[in-house]
Amino acid sequence: MARRDIRSIWLSAYGVGCGAGFLALAGVLLVLDLRSDQARLDGWFSPLFVVVALLAALFSVRSFAEEERTGSLEILTTMPLGRGQLVAGKILGTSGALMIALAITVVCPLMVALVGNPDPGPILTGYVGLVLAGVAFASVGVAVSAATGSFLVAASGSSAILLALWFGGVLARGLSGRLQTVLAYLSPYSHVTGFLRGTLAVADVVYFLSLAVVGVLATRLVLEARR
Amino acid sequence: MRRSRRRLFLAAALAGTALIIGNVAAYAHNPQLDLSAESSFSLSAQTTTLLTRVDHPLAIIAFLTAGGPEAADASYLLARYQELNHYIHWSVVDPDANPGEARRYGISAYSTVVLSYQGRRVTSPDVQEGDISTAILRLLRGRTETVCVLTGNGEPSLSDSGPNGLSDLSVLLSQNAFAPRTIDLTLGVAAVPPACAAVLELGPQQSLPATEVAALESYLRGGGRLMVLTSSLSGTDPNPLLSPWGIGFVGGLVLDPARSEGVDWSDVVVQDLPSLNPVDQGVSSLQFPAPSGLLVNTAQGSVSVLASTSPQSYIDPNPQSGSVAFGPGDVPGPVVVAAAADVSRVVTSTAGPGITSTHVERTRLVVVGCDTWMTNGFLDNLGNRRFFANAVAWLTDQDSLVVATSQPPGNRPLPLTPALQFELLGITVFAVPGALISLALLRAAVVRRQEKEPVPGRTRPSPNRRRRRRRRR
Numbered sequence: 001m002a003r004r005d006i007r008s009i010w011l012s013a014y015g016v017g018c019g020a021g022f023l024a025l026a027g028v029l030l031v032l033d034l035r036s037d038q039a040r041l042d043g044w045f046s047p048l049f050v051v052v053a054l055l056a057a058l059f060s061v062r063s064f065a066e067e068e069r070t071g072s073l074e075i076l077t078t079m080p081l082g083r084g085q086l087v088a089g090k091i092l093g094t095s096g097a098l099m100i101a102l103a104i105t106v107v108c109p110l111m112v113a114l115v116g117n118p119d120p121g122p123i124l125t126g127y128v129g130l131v132l133a134g135v136a137f138a139s140v141g142v143a144v145s146a147a148t149g150s151f152l153v154a155a156s157g158s159s160a161i162l163l164a165l166w167f168g169g170v171l172a173r174g175l176s177g178r179l180q181t182v183l184a185y186l187s188p189y190s191h192v193t194g195f196l197r198g199t200l201a202v203a204d205v206v207y208f209l210s211l212a213v214v215g216v217l218a219t220r221l222v223l224e225a226r227r
Numbered sequence: 228m229r230r231s232r233r234r235l236f237l238a239a240a241l242a243g244t245a246l247i248i249g250n251v252a253a254y255a256h257n258p259q260l261d262l263s264a265e266s267s268f269s270l271s272a273q274t275t276t277l278l279t280r281v282d283h284p285l286a287i288i289a290f291l292t293a294g295g296p297e298a299a300d301a302s303y304l305l306a307r308y309q310e311l312n313h314y315i316h317w318s319v320v321d322p323d324a325n326p327g328e329a330r331r332y333g334i335s336a337y338s339t340v341v342l343s344y345q346g347r348r349v350t351s352p353d354v355q356e357g358d359i360s361t362a363i364l365r366l367l368r369g370r371t372e373t374v375c376v377l378t379g380n381g382e383p384s385l386s387d388s389g390p391n392g393l394s395d396l397s398v399l400l401s402q403n404a405f406a407p408r409t410i411d412l413t414l415g416v417a418a419v420p421p422a423c424a425a426v427l428e429l430g431p432q433q434s435l436p437a438t439e440v441a442a443l444e445s446y447l448r449g450g451g452r453l454m455v456l457t458s459s460l461s462g463t464d465p466n467p468l469l470s471p472w473g474i475g476f477v478g479g480l481v482l483d484p485a486r487s488e489g490v491d492w493s494d495v496v497v498q499d500l501p502s503l504n505p506v507d508q509g510v511s512s513l514q515f516p517a518p519s520g521l522l523v524n525t526a527q528g529s530v531s532v533l534a535s536t537s538p539q540s541y542i543d544p545n546p547q548s549g550s551v552a553f554g555p556g557d558v559p560g561p562v563v564v565a566a567a568a569d570v571s572r573v574v575t576s577t578a579g580p581g582i583t584s585t586h587v588e589r590t591r592l593v594v595v596g597c598d599t600w601m602t603n604g605f606l607d608n609l610g611n612r613r614f615f616a617n618a619v620a621w622l623t624d625q626d627s628l629v630v631a632t633s634q635p636p637g638n639r640p641l642p643l644t645p646a647l648q649f650e651l652l653g654i655t656v657f658a659v660p661g662a663l664i665s666l667a668l669l670r671a672a673v674v675r676r677q678e679k680e681p682v683p684g685r686t687r688p689s690p691n692r693r694r695r696r697r698r699r700r
Binding site for chain 1: 262
């Protein structure tokens with residue numbers, strides 16, 4: 001199932017277009033980051049998390065919404081697969097497609113390493129963060145995609161949810177007290193700082209894995225409700 | 228079906244509860260693995276222990292140019308403080324974008340950090356672990372040390388806001404939990420009040436009366452803390468006060484053709500700060516206008532050189548002669564222009580018949596052969612502000628309170644020339660996505676060609692059938 005989804009994304013004009021756009025944007029962000037005249041990539045990784053969220057939203061619409069639109073969802077549900085396997089396959093497929101896009105962006109740090117001397121630690125943790133965030137974002141996107149048969153609603157819905165989660169953390173900085181603490185913790189914005197500075201914190205890893213599990217559960221519940 | 232649905236909802240509820248517990252546990256104890264080259268954001272065990280004592284909201288505001296790497300590093304470091312104690316809230320403010328905010332906090336230098344806790348406020352000169360943790364420790368101590376500033380001998384005034392005044396220095400002391408208090412030992416009974424954590428003699432313009440010198444000598448012998456800033460231009464002789472502690476005042480005018488501000492050889496830029504003494508910590512250079520030389524008795528282990536001029540410098544013992552070139556009678560450099568003495572001794576005292584007690588008395592002394600570097604006109608030049616703050620902190624035992632283990636991220640220069648920018652844009656924005664699109668087009672062409680090629684033993688499908696098949700695909 002996962003392999004089928006990865007192929008269907010990357011062999012479609014839609015997937016290639018989204019992927020090429022993502023890579024071009026990553027290149028622009030790299031040049032903007034290097035304007036500080038320092039061989040450091042934290043300023044590149046930081047906006048890349050937002051771009052990965054948007055790409056996850058765009059890729060995940062093909063998991064259920066597109067299947068439903070083309071009528072192939074019914075065939076899928078009649079296949080000898082458990083619901084859990086179906087959900088896991090869909091999330092793995094979308095995440096796998098995202099990982100391919102992320103793997104191609106390795107060109108950017110490699111180019112910086114060729115002309116400068118960047119610290120490899122923050123680059124490694126930056127990619128660990130992108131992979132974890134990519135899986136979590138894909139999982140949320142798949143859940144939204146399962147809830148609607150409309151391609152457009154699924155794309156805009158998951159983008160809106162992911163961006164709201166992200167900017168909730170930005171807004172939380174202006175608040176105080178327990179509300180600020182809870183809002184900040186719920187936002188991926190607060191959990192990427194560690195990866196950017198070159199550290200792997202347990203709370204950040206647990207957060208993104210939890211978000212992925214929430215996506216799996218939500219997808220499973222949505223499919224059950226729609227049965 | 229209903230049973231399986233109920234089982235699913237139960238499993239989801241259980242998983243949700245497990246996730247909440249897992250996240251709360253991870254939030255409370257958040258160990259981390261630092262993979263950065265300099266371990267720049269791993270705070271020392273001392274800082275971690277210190278932060279457990281913060282039990283009320285502590286606000287940290289770092290005044291930095293937004294958008295630069297320094298601001299990013301500051302936000303990473305301050306976020307680490309917040310991760311270790313959730314009472315800590317921080318923000319990075321650009322003083323150029325928010326001049327009103329900078330004015331409200333009296334910020335006159337970039338990288339200044341303001342920390343507020345339970346109505347008290349201190350400033351830290353830099354966004355580094357050592358500075359911030361020391362500032363937090365000062366806040367947690369909860370008391371304000373009185374620093375006594377001597378008057379009565381023509382010293383500049385703490386309330387004078389002109390270029391020769393000390394109003395900025397007064398603000399600096401107040402912002403660091405010190406209460407500046409002026410005392411005049413030329414009047415009445417000459418004795419240093421016991422409330423003084425340190426005494427500052429900031430540029431006397433006339434000789435100190437014998438009674439005042441005696442009072443200061445007595446104060447130093449009893450474990451006093453004194454800072455003396457003087458120069459030969461003032462006409463004072465501080466040697467009776469300094470020589471018992473291994474520091475002598477040579478006088479003259481130090482000229483440095485190699486390191487001076489502009490064409491004025493007497494406006495000396497000091498870059499040799501060889502001491503491990505905390506007074507020199509974080510200071511890379513100083514501007515001392517018209518300094519005089521000091522002599523230190525290095526055989527006395529308690530004396531350390533804080534600052535000295537370049538080897539090309541020299542002392543002109545007779546600056547009124549008019550000639551600035553090195554000549555006969557001039558003393559070749561490098562010249563010591565700042566020194567510190569730290570003398571400890573065990574004192575045994577008799578409290579009553581047969582009752583004796585011992586305690587350690589520690590005298591600390593900072594001497595600078597220049598009396599203008601800390602005035603309003605020069606305090607913000609080079610590392611002068613930090614040097615002064617460090618010296619007062621050292622005199623009052625607030626130095627090296629935290630041994631920082633984190634180092635600021637190293638400088639990794641990569642000048643983005645137009646050629647490099649063009650190359651990067653060409654490869655990452657055009658070549659890589661272009662290659663991806665080309666591969667996709669190539670594959671589509673191959674598939675189409677394969678569809679067109681007749682398979683042996685099979686009749687070629689009609690164009691309508693081919694179209695239908697493509698649409699289905």
